[in-house]
Amino acid sequence: MKNLKSIALSLVACAAFAAPAYAAPCGNNAGGFANWKVAFAAEAKAAGVRDRGLQALANAQYASGTIQADRNQKSFKYSLDKFMQVRGANTIVSQGRKRKARNPGFYQTLQQQYGVPAGVLLAIHGMETGFGGFMGNSSVVSAITTLAYDCRRSAFFVPHAIGALKLVDQGSITINTKGAKHGELGHTQFLPGNALQYGVDANGDGRVDLYNQADAMASTANFLRRKGWKPGAGYQEGQPNFRVIKQWNAAGVYQKAIAIMAAQIDG
Structure with missing residues (x-):
């Protein structure tokens, strides 16, 4: 659970999506969700x-599966070796090398533009979705609004719920868009507020x-660069860019595995 300092920092980082002073009251079960949605709409x-x-908020459903997943994140408690085994690190590395070799120009362009190496x-792509093999089967809007309503980490998720609704306004997602249990979306599982703030139209379709x-991938590189990635600097534990990997995921075992x-x- 994030401490108060972490929550405060999260709110500062998402200041563009900050809620008014009179926040909708949180809850710990489905019973108050409908009333919360009415208050949160304001x-x-x-x-x-x-x-x-x-309208997407009005149609959102309480996501009991999201709450169960939020209370049961066991893999982040594993040792590093166990975590990498469970997450299939060897396969990710093997497939990652092949993907880089198949499309070197794409990754070189991203590195030139953002300074973030292909690896x-x-x-991240392999860890989050198996290179797009599974991007989730939960409603993004329902999941993220449920977490914004849930008292455990409401302050952290409220800005992302606002972000998700703005993404609906923009046509980037709909009420039917599927993502992960915590409302993350796309190939690298962006939280909606981050998708809104750091998203890049790399293929030029508008x-x-x-x-x-x-x-x-461009959005992921943009996120890391804007979080302080230093081109050419190391990213292993203790090196300058490792602290930026921490911005992507708060779990220490995840950060070390990515590096x-x-x-x-x-190579």
Whole structure:
């Protein structure tokens, strides 16, 4: 669970999506979700969410599967060796090398533009969705609004719920868009607020689509660069860019695994 300092930092980072002072009251079960949505709609509207986003909020369902997943994140408690075994690190490295070799120009362009090596992007892509093999089967809007309502980490997820509704307004997602249990979306599982803030239209079709691989990888590189990635600096534990990997996922075992796999992919 995030401490108060971490929550405060999260809110500062997502200031663009900050809620008004009078927040909708949180709850710990499905019973108050309908009333919460009514109150939260006023917050969302004040934060700039328009009709399409508000309609998606009205149609959101309490996601009991999301709450179960939130209470049962066992893999982050494993040792590093066990975590890498469970997450299939050897397969990720092998597939990552092949993907880099098949499309070197794409990753070279991303590195030139954002300074982030291919190995880091591919390690994240492999870890998050098996290179797009499974991007989730939960409603993004229902999952993220459920977490915003749930008292355990409401302050952290409220800005991302606002972000998700704004993505609906923009046409980037709909009420039917599927993602992970915590509302993450696309190839590298962006939280909605981050997708709104750091998303890049890399294929030039006029919209940010995190389910498009080019957009997703460019957006991931953009996120890391804007979080402080230093081109050419190391990213292993103790090196300058390792702290940026921490911005992607708060679990120490995840951060170490990404750094190790990335180095192996880049050779």
